[in-house]
Amino acid sequence: MNSRFYITTPIYYPNGEPHVGHVYTTVAADTLARYHRLNGDETCFVTGTDEHGVKMVKTAAAMNITPLALADEMSGAFRSLWKELNITNDGFLRTSEVRHRESVHAVVTKMLAKDDIYLGSYTGWYDEGQEEFVTETEAKTAEFKSVVSGRPLTRYEEPTYFFRLKKYIPRIQQYINDHPEFIQPESRRNEVLSKLKAGVEDLSISRASLEWGIQMPNDPKHVVYVWIDALTTYISSLGYGRPGHDELFQKFWPANVHLIGKEIMWFHTVYWPAMLFSLDLPLPKVVFAHGWWTRDGKKMSKTLDNFIDVKQIKSLSEKYSFDAVRYYLLRAAVFGSDLDWSDREFDSAYDDLSKKLGNCLNRTTNMTNRYRENTVPAAVELQDLDRSVLAQIEALPAKLADAYNRIALQECAMLPIELVRAVDGYIEATAPFKLAKDPAQKAKLDTVLNLLVRGMYTALVGLLPVLPDKAAAGLKQLGVEIAGRSMLNLFANTPAAGHKLGEGSALFPRVEAK
Numbered sequence: 325m326n327s328r329f330y331i332t333t334p335i336y337y338p339n340g341e342p343h344v345g346h347v348y349t350t351v352a353a354d355t356l357a358r359y360h361r362l363n364g365d366e367t368c369f370v371t372g373t374d375e376h377g378v379k380m381v382k383t384a385a386a387m388n389i390t391p392l393a394l395a396d397e398m399s400g401a402f403r404s405l406w407k408e409l410n411i412t413n414d415g416f417l418r419t420s421e422v423r424h425r426e427s428v429h430a431v432v433t434k435m436l437a438k439d440d441i442y443l444g445s446y447t448g449w450y451d452e453g454q455e456e457f458v459t460e461t462e463a464k465t466a467e468f469k470s471v472v473s474g475r476p477l478t479r480y481e482e483p484t485y486f487f488r489l490k491k492y493i494p495r496i497q498q499y500i501n502d503h504p505e506f507i508q509p510e511s512r513r514n515e516v517l518s519k520l521k522a523g524v525e526d527l528s529i530s531r532a533s534l535e536w537g538i539q540m541p542n543d544p545k546h547v548v549y550v551w552i553d554a555l556t557t558y559i560s561s562l563g564y565g566r567p568g569h570d571e572l573f574q575k576f577w578p579a580n581v582h583l584i585g586k587e588i589m590w591f592h593t594v595y596w597p598a599m600l601f602s603l604d605l606p607l608p609k610v611v612f613a614h615g616w617w618t619r620d621g622k623k624m625s626k627t628l629d630n631f632i633d634v635k636q637i638k639s640l641s642e643k644y645s646f647d648a649v650r651y652y653l654l655r656a657a658v659f660g661s662d663l664d665w666s667d668r669e670f671d672s673a674y675d676d677l678s679k680k681l682g683n684c685l686n687r688t689t690n691m692t693n694r695y696r697e698n699t700v701p702a703a704v705e706l707q708d709l710d711r712s713v714l715a716q717i718e719a720l721p722a723k724l725a726d727a728y729n730r731i732a733l734q735e736c737a738m739l740p741i742e743l744v745r746a747v748d749g750y751i752e753a754t755a756p757f758k759l760a761k762d763p764a765q766k767a768k769l770d771t772v773l774n775l776l777v778r779g780m781y782t783a784l785v786g787l788l789p790v791l792p793d794k795a796a797a798g799l800k801q802l803g804v805e806i807a808g809r810s811m812l813n814l815f816a817n818t819p820a821a822g823h824k825l826g827e828g829s830a831l832f833p834r835v836e837a838k
């Protein structure tokens with residue numbers, strides 16, 4: 325508690341519009357950042373755009389504009405999307421910014437001083453889609469096509485600076501073995517370890533054939549190859565290598581979590597640790613890779629034109645609220661596994677919110693209003709049913725804390741909803757509307773209403789990082805103001821007897837069938 329929490333997303337390529345994949349990582353990071361802020365941790369959440377490299381040059385050329393003009397426009401689209409979706413990133417870094425270039429120069433200069441960089445000549449294959457050089461063996465195995473996009477690899481021969489990646493491999497292996505929490509989920513760790521065992525070559529880190537990029541400080545004819553440039557973001561955003569501007573770096577490095585998609589695990593758990601070792605910096609505590617979204621079982625691609633794009637996300641948000649989209653995304657699969665977008669599942673997720681959460685809240689406020697003048701009554705003489713629902717209410721804070729610590733985001737979204745289901749069952753089992761008809765059952769009705777309020781209250785507090793707007797609105801209906809309060813404080817202070825509820829209205833209104 326009250327520690328520091330630094331979380332990052334990948335910096336996204338702004339050579340196309342953002343889509344659900346980017347939204348997913350960003351929402352996941354936002355949920356974790358909100359959770360930590362609510363726990364009183366000093367939190368820093370950074371995202372941004374990765375603007376250099378061949379892909380940007382090509383896309384810009386096709387549009388007859390400069391790479392910088394393309395980057396300005398598309399980076400703006402990412403930045404304003406996060407604003408519009410109420411994402412709480414503290415920083416947004418563009419790799420074309422001067423402050424980033426200064427950090428990259430500091431990184432390369434330090435590596436040169438350590439003799440970790442040498443000039444060589446590179447002949448080989450390049451995967452333009454991944455912006456990645458591919459070894460001869462890998463190229464042959466993949467029939468000289470990209471294993472990711474299937475597009476033909478490009479042949480290259482040029483002088484290039486190499487980073488002594490090989491030198492650091494034993495240390496990386498040792499680190500991964502000694503720190504089982506470093507690579508998550510665990511299955512990804514085994515993938516990285518076996519790829520490391522297969523052998524690794526030094527890393528080509530510069531391109532003489534490209535102008536769009538950050539020049540090597542020792543040789544301006546070369547620009548820095550994109551992964552060194554891109555990974556440095558995680559420290560340049562904090563001011564690394566800029567004396568007098570590195571307060572955040574001193575405070576927040578090492579990162580607590582780099583959240584990424586599974587396809588860039590290798591770069592984050594091999595290249596990045598090697599760079600950090602070379603810079604004599606500590607490694608991030610966790611690199612967590614989530615799975616990939618498909619749509620109705622098919623890979624989302626430009627060719628199939630089947631992306632869930634910003635337009636669709638915005639139209640779903642208008643219809644159902646963006647909180648509902650957040651819930652759907654996080655609920656869709658165990659965090660770390662692949663996910664499939666399906667409209668049916670979206671409807672069923674919305675049912676959780678509308679028919680369970682919204683409905684139970686409505687019933688709770690309506691009955692308290694009707695039977696007890698909107699005032700929480702005292703719980704007296706608990707019976708088995710009451711004790712059982714109370715136990716579930718009291719168990720939620722610890723269960724959630726555990727799920728958040730494990731970055732089990734699906735559980736984080738669903739645990740409070742499970743409590744709502746228990747509350748729903750409790751309403752059915754105790755039938756407060758019947759109790760209300762019998763004056764002899766007054767004490768029993770008091771107990772039921774008290775527990776309903778506490779149950780809904782606890783579920784809503786637990787949902788604050790996932791459904792920031794709706795959970796706050798729900799708590800307002802229960803007469804609770806959350807401003808400035810920590811989750812711990814909120815959990816510890818469930819509404820007591822005598823507490824007045826607020827005004828009720830449907831939290832997740834029914835939406836007509838699509």
Ligand code: MSP
Pocket residue numbers: 333334335336337338344345346348349374554555557583584585586587588615616617618624
């Ligand atoms: N620029 C690099 C990352 C550099 S990080 C130092 C990059 N950019 S990207 O625009 O391609 O974004 C990749 C990230 O977007 C993935 O790691 C993931 O977070 C997200 N996703 C993009 N498509 C996705 C899916 N279909 N499904 C889930 N997330 C994916 O790679």
